[in-house]
Amino acid sequence: MKIILVAGARPNFMKIAPIIGSLRAKRMEHGAKHLTWKIVHTGQHYDYEMSQAFFDDLEIPAPNFFLNAGSASHAVQTAKIMVEFEKICLAEKPDIVIVVGDVNSTLACSIVAKKLMIKVGHVEAGLRSFDYTMPEEINRIVTDSIADFYFVTEKSAIKNLLKEGKPEDKIHFVGNVMIDNLFYQLKCLDNESQSNFSTYKLKKESKDYIFLTLHRPSNVDEKKTLLEIIEALNEISIETPIIFPVHPRTRKMLGAFGIKLNEHIKLFEPLGFKESLFLWKDAVMVMTDSGGLQEETTALGVPCITLRENTERPITLEIGTNMLAGNKKADILKCYRQIIEKGKQEANIPPKWDGKAAERIVDILTKN
Numbered sequence: 301m302k303i304i305l306v307a308g309a310r311p312n313f314m315k316i317a318p319i320i321g322s323l324r325a326k327r328m329e330h331g332a333k334h335l336t337w338k339i340v341h342t343g344q345h346y347d348y349e350m351s352q353a354f355f356d357d358l359e360i361p362a363p364n365f366f367l368n369a370g371s372a373s374h375a376v377q378t379a380k381i382m383v384e385f386e387k388i389c390l391a392e393k394p395d396i397v398i399v400v401g402d403v404n405s406t407l408a409c410s411i412v413a414k415k416l417m418i419k420v421g422h423v424e425a426g427l428r429s430f431d432y433t434m435p436e437e438i439n440r441i442v443t444d445s446i447a448d449f450y451f452v453t454e455k456s457a458i459k460n461l462l463k464e465g466k467p468e469d470k471i472h473f474v475g476n477v478m479i480d481n482l483f484y485q486l487k488c489l490d491n492e493s494q495s496n497f498s499t500y501k502l503k504k505e506s507k508d509y510i511f512l513t514l515h516r517p518s519n520v521d522e523k524k525t526l527l528e529i530i531e532a533l534n535e536i537s538i539e540t541p542i543i544f545p546v547h548p549r550t551r552k553m554l555g556a557f558g559i560k561l562n563e564h565i566k567l568f569e570p571l572g573f574k575e576s577l578f579l580w581k582d583a584v585m586v587m588t589d590s591g592g593l594q595e596e597t598t599a600l601g602v603p604c605i606t607l608r609e610n611t612e613r614p615i616t617l618e619i620g621t622n623m624l625a626g627n628k629k630a631d632i633l634k635c636y637r638q639i640i641e642k643g644k645q646e647a648n649i650p651p652k653w654d655g656k657a658a659e660r661i662v663d664i665l666t667k668n
């Protein structure tokens with residue numbers, strides 16, 4: 301069986317890492333010599349901090365193909381990836397293309413594969429925010445409309461897929477590959493690697509701190525919205541300092557709008573996976589608009605305030621540590637206060653978030 305694994309943007313890399321590990325294990329331990337795979341990096345993200353740093357941190361081998369898509373409008377970026385990926389599929393003739401998550405690379409490569417009658421496996425299928433202003437929601441819906449294997453992280457996704465008429469036998473509740481990676485990386489985070497981090501001293505000197513990430517277009521692309529969020533953060537940081545690795549999109553918008561953050565918000569370039577984990581796992585809370593961090597904080601029981609009106613990952617609200625604040629100043633302050641007053645609450649880890657999702661995916665693939 302010949303597999304092509306696609307990754308393109310930062311949140312993809314931690315999802316393919318455990319799948320590669322499980323493919324390798326399957327081939328070595330079970331002598332599955334017929335099992336081969338190649339990695340395609342679309343180049344949707346390309347800065348060292350947004351891409352190569354993750355390959356290094358997560359021990360992902362160099363990609364077999366780099367498509368050099370780069371940044372552009374959604375249409376141009378998607379089209380560029382499609383043109384280049386088609387050449388690879390035609391030359392390589394894989395049996396299956398595995399796409400992960402909900403970024404433009406996920407969408408582009410699944411369309412190309414399906415039109416060439418190559419099977420498509422979607423890891424993290426079925427998640428729905430029901431918010432069509434979110435580009436990722438379109439990517440999820442279109443990818444799921446043509447996929448052959450739905451690898452699902454939580455029960456809401458099964459419900460969504462069944463409601464959309466997807467056949468039950470294509471839906472596989474495997475757990476969460478992001479959490480496979482998280483547990484593995486936690487084990488790897490030793491004293492030596494920690495003391496090399498640029499934030500090592502800052503963390504040691506800070507008693508309580510908040511870890512913040514912010515990059516969604518709906519939060520950062522309009523001045524009024526971004527300003528309101530930053531006003532809330534400026535106020536909060538006087539009481540609890542904030543560590544903020546800044547996404548390139550956000551840095552650009554902060555500069556363009558001339559928005560000032562106070563000195564209690566410590567800004568960094570985007571951090572690698574291990575260094576981020578080193579910081580957020582001991583934070584008093586995480587504030588984020590990322591999808592992945594909502595899940596990772598739930599897995600480690602760290603309180604999380606999500607700066608969005610909705611989430612496609614409802615399990616993190618139902619049994620995890622996540623709460624939705626939206627992007628209004630009063631609501632953000634209210635959620636912050638609630639966590640400070642109540643402290644860390646009891647939370648559960650969602651079913652099958654046990655570090656074995658990738659193993660289950662590879663088992664299913666090799667049985668079919």
Ligand code: UD1
Nearest residue numbers: 309310311344345346347350371403404405435436548549
């Ligand atoms: C993309 C994904 C989003 C994911 C996010 C994580 C889509 C539709 N969006 O959004 O789901 O949560 O990645 O980061 O696929 N830039 C750089 N260097 C880079 C990459 C981007 O400077 O390596 C800058 C570019 O100027 C670009 C901007 O950041 O215009 C935004 O990048 P883009 O890939 O378009 O979208 P993200 O906001 O990163």
